[in-house]
Amino acid sequence: MANKWFSAKEVAAHSSESDCWVIIHDKVYDVSSFVNDHPGGKKILLKAAGTDATKQFDAFHGPGVLEKYAHFCIGSVGEPPKEVAAPSATAAIDDDGRIFGDMIPFGDPSWYQDWDSPYYKDSHRRLRKATRHFVDTEIMPFVHEWDEAKQVPMFLFTKCAEMGILAAVAGTGKLPVEYFNVEDTLFFRGGANAIVPPEEFDAFHSFIVGDELARCGSGGVLWGICGGLGIGLPPIIKFGSDELRNRIVPDCLAGRKTICLAITEPSAGSDVANLTTVSNETSDGYIVNGEKKWITNGVFADYFTTAVRTGGEGMGGVSLMVIERSMPGVSTRQMKCSGVWSSGTAYINFEDVAVPRANIVGKENRGFKYIMHNFNHERMGIVTQATRLARVCLEESLKYGSKRKTFGTKLINHPVIRNKLAHMSRQIEATHAWMESVLYQTQTMPEDMQMLKLGGPIALLKAQSTQTLEYCAREACQIFGGLAYTRGGQGEKVERIYREVRAYAIPGGSEEIMLDLGMRQSIKVAQMFGAKL
Secondary structure, eight states, rough: OOOOOOOOOHHTTSSSSSSSSEEEETTEOGGGGGGOOOTTTTTHHHHHSSSHHHHHHHHHHHHHHHTGGGEEEEEEEEOOOOOOOOOOOOOOOOOOSSSSSSTTTTSSGGEEEEOSSSOHHHHHHHHHHHHHIIIIIIIIIGHHHHHHTOOOOOOHHHHHHHHHHHHSSSSSSSSOOOGGGGGGGTTTTGGGGSSSGGGGGHHHHHHHHHHHHHHGGOOOOOOOOHHHEEEESHHHHSOHHHHHHHHHHHHHHHTTEEEEEEEOOOBBSSOOOOOOOOEESSSSSEEEEEEEEEETTTOOOOOEEEEOOOOOSGGEEEEEEEETSSSSTTEEEEESSSSGGGGEEEEEEEEEEEGGGEEEETTOOOHHHHHHHHHHHHHHHHHHHHHHHHHHHHHHHHHHTTOOOTTTEGGSSSHHHHHHHHHHHHHHHHHHHHHHHHHHHHHOOHHHHHHHHHHHHHHHHHHHHHHHHHHHHHHHHHHHGGGSSSSSSHHHHHHHHHHHHHHSSSSSSSSSHHHHHHHHHHHHHHHHHHHOO
């Protein structure tokens, strides 16, 4: 943005079709080249030419539009600020992170708004600030464009790697420092002076990154960046051989390669034990044949962490192996889904694919155990995103309701609208509190006990979060009215999220299966520990 200053009189002189300036929020925009491209037609734009169009702009656009078209900004209205002495080197800067964000009621977790919490410390606050800045500048302005294009640009993976985002979401609350250079990342470089000293990294740091990314309001962009990585790489890190880890993990964390998890099939989703992709053993590996469906990132992934039947029927015959795109016989095609367009959802064919024995993850016929071990991590990722997307619906509704008038009064002043917002808020806050409690257990509970005791609660929490998301998306659509039925514009996020609700309610275990599993597992564990049932 140019550092120039103009008077309102100077702006008023530029009011023709070929020379059109407008003022929006005290900034001057030269939109002469945009007049004929204005979505509402050039007459609407020309009517505001040479004037302060802030009120008209806010009535029909969100602030993200200004960021997208920042290149039209040529300066500001008013007088340039007088020079002031620079602060001394010892001057304290009040930036303790106690209050953060736009302070929209329940639009952010309570610890953003000066509530005390036992879970967060200074490094969490620093990470929150750095991640939000990255999302606001590098992701938010382009989400609609990427979603409509049905892909995220590949350079985004490199940018996320340079921040440390890929490393933060690739583990299960632990930072895989063995496989990337912390000095190459903004989050972790600098040792004790880092935004997050690597030795301090915990599950809540990983959670903050996922939560802040979800503010973009697009499951497609979220899953495009870290959907495949977050569930396809952890089994390799945890169970893969040293050779397999060293060959694959560093490139994925650096954004040079991408990976996905390939389990679901046309006839086997939650019923993992009955998958039909099969392999025949050879002298040096396997020949794999089968199909996978609804595979996130499958369109562009370089590696597929794949569930394959290497033994007999049932769970005891399943293995995990890494299949590579470069192997002959691998083909993918993009699926036409209701939502998450930019995540690269794929249908995959494996036809006589020769996979070397070195690409087996862990031990042969132990894959079902590895998949189950990965599910808690995957489901908590879904919980994190679904809860924040519900908040996005609430925050967007509060902002829109505070400026939109019907029958002479703002929407926010109608009791029926406040009732909707209240029900959204109470469900979000309850879900978030449960989520933080479970996250804390992943830090303090022994790992073998987590598999036993957390599976049930996490399954129930997954259903809780996705049903909360569905409720909030529906109510937000009602508040936005017709704008929530239109792609793009003020209701962009709400419209997209409403389309993507099923992408959260079904993958990772459908709500029906989660609710049943949650109770069965919880009852079983309770009986093991002496419950009188």
